[in-house]
Amino acid sequence: MVPSPSLLAQFRDELRRRPPFDRMDEPALDFFTTHAQQVYVAPGEVLAEPANGPAQALFYIREGAVTGSGPADTAGGPDAISYEAGDLLAAGAALAGRAVTRTYRATQDTFALALPVAALRELASTSAEFAAYLNRRFAEDLARTGRALQEASWSRTVDEQSLETPLGELTRRAPVSCAPDTPLREVLGRMQAERIGSMLVTDAAGAPLGIFTRHDVLDRVALPGIALDSPVRAVMSSPVHALPAEATAHEAALTMSRHGIRHLPVVRDGRAVGLVSERDLFALQRLSLKGVSGRLRAAPDVAALAAGAAEIRRFARLLLGQGVSARHATGMISHLNDVLTARLVALEAARHGVDATRVCWLALGSEGRGEQTIATDQDNALVLAEDFPAQERAAVLAFAQAVNHGLDACGYPLCKGGVMAGQPAMCRTLPEWRTAFSGWMAHGGPEDLLAAAIHFDLRPIAGDDALAGALREHVGRAARGNARFLKQMALNALDRRVPLDWRGAIAPDARGGVDLKLQGAAIYTEAARIYALALGVAATGTRERLLAAGAALGVPAGESQSWAGGFDFVQSLRLRAQMDAGENTAAQPNHVRLDTLSDLERRTLKEALRIAKLLQQRLRLDYDR
Template sequence: METKPAGIEGVGDRADAGALWELRLGDLPRREPIGLPVGASVREALQTMHDRGIGSVLLWDDGGGIAGILTRHDVLDRIALAGVDLGAPVASVMSHPVATLQVTDTLFDAALLMSRRRIRHVPVLDGERLVTLVSERDLFGWQRQSIKHLGAAIARGQTLADFQRAAADIRAYARHLMAQGLQARQLTTLISHLNDQLTQALVMRELAAAGLSADAMCWVALGSEGRGEQTLATDQDNALVFASDDPQADRPRWLAFARRVNEALDACGYPLCRGGVMAGNPPCCLTAPEWEARFARWIDAGGPRELLQASVFFDLRAVAGRADWLEALRAFVLARTSTTPRFIRQMVQGHLEHPVALLWHGGIRGRREGRHRWFDLKMQGTALLVEGARILALAHAVPATNTRERLLAAGRASGAPAAEVDGWVTAFDYLQMLRLRHQGAPAADGAAPNRIDLNTLNAVDERVLRASLHAIQTLQERLKLDYLR
C-alpha cells in the first residue's frame, strides 16, 4: 500500500507530479506551527519536540516574530556532541536568521530553497503572518527521485563515474519533469541549480587533488549557466578568478586545475566550449585586477566583433569559491557600462544586425530545405531576448544575470510600459518552453537541438510564436529609439 507524505494528503489524488510542483504553499493542508519564546532553555525546546512528536520548534522574539529555529537535525551536532548544558538558552544553538516563503510561492520554490540553503524546514507566511511550516518530508515523500536525492548523490560522489551517473540522472529527471508539465522557467532554474552542485563537487575534488584552496579562487559560470537558464542541450562557458601576487608564475598551476575540471565536466556530458570560453584557457584564467583590466578594454575600446565574442562574460555568476570577489567585479563592470554610452550604442548596433524573423505580411521567415521550413528557436528567438535584456541591464546598472529578472528590472528602469515588458517576459518563457519540449523529444538527440520545422507546428503554437517574435520586435525598436537616436 502506498503511503502519502505528511502535509499533502489528498493532493496527489488530484494532481500529477508536474502539477504538484506548481501547487501554491497556501493551498496545502496547514499544520499549526509550534514555537517557544526565544528565552526558553534547550531542555524546554527538546521536551516540546518530544511531547508534540515534531521535528522542529520555532523560537519567537518579543514581538512575536520568528527569531530562530531548532530542528532534530541540530541536536547531535550543536547540543549532544558539543556538550551543551540543557539549561542553556536555546538561542545559543538555534539557526538564525530563518529563511521563509510566502503562501503564493510553490512547492517547487520550497524544494529549491531547501536544496540551496541545505535546510529541512521552511516557515510559510501570509504577508508577515506565519500560517504554517513546510518540511522536507512534506515535499519529497511523494516522489521517489527528487532534488534532494540528486543532491545527495552528488555530495556522496567520489569517482568520475559517480559524477557521470549523477549528471545522467539530472538529465533524466529534467526530462521526466518536463513531460509532467513543469514550466520552462522552473525547469531551467532546476537544471542550472543541479548543474551548479555537480560543478561545485568537481571543483572541490580537483582543488583537493591539486593542493589548492577554494579561498584563493572563484569558479565562474558564464552564458546560460551564469544566467540560470540551462536547457537539456548545453555546453560549457566558465572562467576562473585566482589570487596571486605573481600571476605569470602561478597561472600554470591554476590552468592545470581548471583544465581538469573542464575535462571532468566534458566527461559528464557538458561538452567543451567550441569558442574556447573555459577556465582552462589562459584568457579565461585571470586575477581580479586582470579581469577588471579586460572588462575595461571591452567597455572602453572594444570593437563590434570583440564585443560579440565578449557578450557571455557579462552574464557572470559565482559557482564555487570567493563569491565576494565576483560581486566586486560585477559592481566595477556595471559602474563602467552604465556610464559609457559608446559601449551601449555599439552593443545595440551589433544586436540590431540580427532582426526578428518576421516577413512584411506578419508571417514567420524560415529557412527552406525541401519540404521543411527550419527555424532556430535559440538564435532567432531566445538569443535576441537574452541580448536585449543584457544590454538594458548593463545600461541601467541592474545586477541580475537571469534574463527574466533583467527584463523585469531593466524594463522598468528604462521607462517601458508594463504591458510591453510583460510581453517580453511572456515571449521568453514561451520560447524557452518550446526549446525544452523540442529537446526532450527523442528526435532531438541529433546535432540541431534548437531547430524546429515550422511546418510541424500546430496552429496555436504558430500563432503564439508569431506573437512572441512581435514582442521581440518591440524590444529591438525600444533599444533603437533609446540608444541610436
C-alpha cells in the first residue's frame, strides 16, 4: 500500500535530517519513500531474526528502539547492541542475500520503514550517496562484529597459564601450513580432513606470508565465484600479523583486539612455530575487555559513553584486585580509553559535519604513552591536513571542543593547562605543528621545554594516522639534530629531586609519604623520553623506551631491566593508591603514605627510587657537561 502524499512528505522531511538521506537527491528520496512500507513492532516483538531465512528488506527505524542480540546473548544483555531512531538494520544481510545474524527485538513501540531487497538494490545502483553509505555501514558492522568476537580479557594465573605466559608455551603443535601456490581445493580438503579452521600460508623457509580461514570461504571464495583451482595466495589475508614466541598472552590479546583478527602466528627466528587463536586465550570474567569495548564502540551518544567510562574504571579495579601487573593494567586501560575517544570523535565529527579523514586526533602525555591510570585528565591535540580550508577552522574547533567536553562528561577532566584539541593553539595544520615544534626546540625556554615534553609522546587515536606519522618523523629528525635542546631537556629533568636522603632512606614529605607520579614515575618517563629522542627510538611507552635505550647505549641488560622494573613497581603503587582513593575527590590519587606500606613494599619502593636516582646520574653524565 502506497502511503498518502502527506505521509510521504512527512517521511521525506524526517529522512532529510539523517545520513545518508541528507545527501541524497530528490528522486532518490522519493524512490525510498514510495517503495518502503511502514512497519509497527510492539515492545518484545521481533522485527527480524536468523530463523526467518534470507533477509527480505532493509529496515529504517523512524521511532522507538530495537535491541540486536546474538545467539548467546539475552535481549539487552552485555553483548547486545541498541538501535534507535535513524538507524538502518539488516543492510548487510539484505545485500548479501543471507539471514541476519542477530535477533532484532523492539524494546518500546517501534515504527520502521522496510525497503524490500529488490528496491534496495535498485536504489543502491542509481544513488551513489546511498551505495557509498551502505558500503561504509556494512564495513563498520563487519569490523564491529569481528572485534567483538576477537577481544577478550585475561585474569592472573590459572594453573600454568597467565598474562605472562609466553606464546611459545601456549602453542601445542606446529601450525598446519601450505605454500602460496597451493590450489584452494587442496587447502579446503586439508582443513576438512584435519578439522582445523585456518591454514597458514608460508614461504619455503617457513616464514608466514598470509592466512586463510573458514570465515574467508564465503566472502572471498563462494560469493565472488573464485575457482577452486586458484592458488590460495589469491584469497589469503596478507600481510599477516605475527608475534615472537617470547611475546606474552597479553600482547597477543591486544594485537587481536586492535587488528580485529582471530588467529596469530607465533614465530621463532622468523619461522612459524605455532598458531594462537582466540579460543586459546581465556576470558577474565563477565566484565571483560570484550564486553566493555563492544559497548563503547556501539555507544549512540555521550551518555552511553559516560556509562562505558564508569565500566572502564570498574574493569581497572577488577584487574588490580586480581593481581594483574601494572603494565598490563595500564595497557588495557589505555586501550579502552582509546576506543571511547575514537567513538566520541566519530559521533561529534558526524554531528558537526567534519571530515575525519582530513584530521587526526592525537593523544598526548600518559595516554600517548599508553600508560593511563585510573585517575587521569585530558591531554590531546588535533592535526589538520596541509590544505585544510581556513574558513572551516571555526567548525573544526567547535567539533574539538565538543569532544573535550564529552570526555569531561565521561570523567576525564578538562586539562587545567589547556592542552586540549579544542584550544586554537592545539588545533593546527601539519605545517603549523612542524613550525611549533621547531620553535620550541630553537628557543628552549621553560615554557618551550614543558610544551615539547607533553607533545613528544604523541600517538594517533582517530582520523588520518599519516598526519601523525609525518609529524613524528619531523619531530624525531629535528630532535636528533639538536644537541643543545636535548641538553636543555636533560637539565630540566635533573631538577626533579628523587625523595631519598643522604643515607639513601626514603625522605617523606609533610604528609608522611611520596608523590608517586612527580617524584617517581615522572623521573623514569622524562629520562626515557630524552634517550628515545636522542637515539631515534620509535616507541612511545616508557618501559619500551627504557629497554630500547639500554640496548642502544650498550648498558648491561640487567641494568636496563632494573630501570623497567623500577618504573613498573612505582606504577603498580600508583594504581593501588588510586584504587584505594576510589571516588573520593579530596584524596591525593598519586600519593602514598609510607606507614600504609608493608616492610617489603617500603624496601622495594626505596630500591625503585634508588634506581631512578642512578638513571638520573647517567643522564647527568651524558648531558650535564
